[in-house]
Amino acid sequence: MTTQTDPTAYENTEDAGVGDALAASTSDASLARTIARSTQIQTEIDKDPSRFRVLTGDRPTGNLHLGHYFGTLRSRVRLQQRGVETWILIADYQVITDRDGVGPIRERVYSVLADYLAAGLDPDNTTIFTHSSVPALNQLMLPFLSLVTDSELRRNPTVKAEFEATGGRPMSGLLLTYPVHQAADILFCKANIVPVGKDQVPHLEQARVIARRFDERYGRADAAQPVFPAPEALLSEVTNLLGTDGTKMSKSKGNTIELGMDADTTAKILKKAVTDADRTITYDPVGRPEVSNLVMLAAMASDRDPHEVAAEIGDGGGGTLKKVVTEAVNEHFAPIRERRAELAADPGYLEQVLARGNARANEVAEATLDEVRTAMQMTY
Known part of the structure; x- marks a missing residue:
């Protein structure tokens, strides 16, 4: 060195x-x-x-x-x-x-x-x-x-x-x-x-x-x-990333998804995530921070551009957005969670x-x- x-x-x-x-x-x-x-x-x-x-x-x-x-x-x-x-x-x-x-x-x-x-x-x-x-x-x-x-x-x-x-x-x-x-x-x-x-x-x-x-x-x-x-x-x-309630992510607020959480727990937490009333999903971190936070999470979990993710969801609304995010997160972390469970058992x-x-x-x-x-x- x-x-x-x-x-x-x-x-x-x-x-x-x-x-x-x-x-x-x-x-x-x-x-x-x-x-x-x-x-x-x-x-x-x-x-x-x-x-x-x-x-x-x-x-x-x-x-x-x-x-x-x-x-x-x-x-x-x-x-x-x-x-x-x-x-x-x-x-x-x-x-x-x-x-x-x-x-x-x-x-x-x-x-x-x-x-x-x-x-x-x-x-x-x-x-x-x-x-x-x-x-x-x-x-x-x-x-x-x-x-x-x-x-x-x-x-x-x-x-x-x-x-x-x-x-x-x-x-x-x-x-x-x-x-x-x-x-x-x-x-x-x-x-x-x-x-x-x-x-x-x-x-x-x-x-x-x-x-x-x-x-x-x-x-x-x-x-x-x-x-x-x-x-x-x-x-x-x-x-x-923001927490699932749209505020700063913090363990003390309970608005996080831990790496060790299973797929079902992740889905339940994301289902309660804050969005807004506009059904058309866009990536606008300043104007729509909560929606954009979920879009960004899906994008990072799937190695995609957030604008592309938002355009694909279109007018599917918050429900479709949460489904996309949940699938992307659970797919990305599945092997990590499997490995983590093995480590915790040893x-x-x-x-x-x-x-x-x-x-x-x-x-x-x-x-x-x-x-x-x-x-x-x-x-x-």
Whole structure:
């Protein structure tokens, strides 16, 4: 794996503080550079995928649903299939950033793992691990915290977004340092690409700033490369799906279709999905968001254009639309659900997969921590 040598979207923020860097990363010019660089990375992946290591993951707060699958999971499988070294974090420690407890965490971790494998992630090619099983990763938090200030963390868009989602409850220390923990997730394995949406680009900047500051403060004078490569954004263009009630898809609202649900349950949920009174089905996300959401779901499940799906239904109305969506979703997920049921029936195999991923993550994290200690002259 190589470090980044090309100009990046943050080339003009290298001498700025985190606040300035985050502001710069949201400018139109900077976003345009990020988009251009992301396109270039896609081309470079096709030429030599071995140059790249990707890190992404999920908080195990519940079962994965169709929004997760079409939003991120399917693209992870495709990256793996293209030959990119893929690391997937099940962020169990991050569950408690804004909660009083972890809930049925063990059950949820293995449910997420089953979803990953059923969707096509291959443990022979993808490292899947949990936060709490990798002490050296979490130990990186200490030197990393010395590289940021309280005011920078409070201005961080990740902290602001997560704090707003808590409903105004007092901010925990873990929530305040959430971006630093994310940076440790990315940097411990020296991932050099991170899949994000356009609105998440500033969230990645904290990891880039920490990587740069660590090298400036502790960098190895005799080394040609810094300790940490600066991770870059791999932009996703996936449309965000709404829930079946027409609002934001959320596990807490009960408006999702989980990957593990059977065909009959899926049909019942979709039968209650919100549409409108116009019998002519069109794809108009702005004017008809609920109808268009169902059209898009059918299109993604069948790998078709949403306008084509809408035209085919024509004046069939909401009933026909729901039938088309149900058939497309159930057909697409039938093999995934079959595989998931097999995995759920073999908990010993799931435990082996996670143990192997955790062992690999520990090996890499400990090697990185050794590098960090050496750079800081803390080897005794």
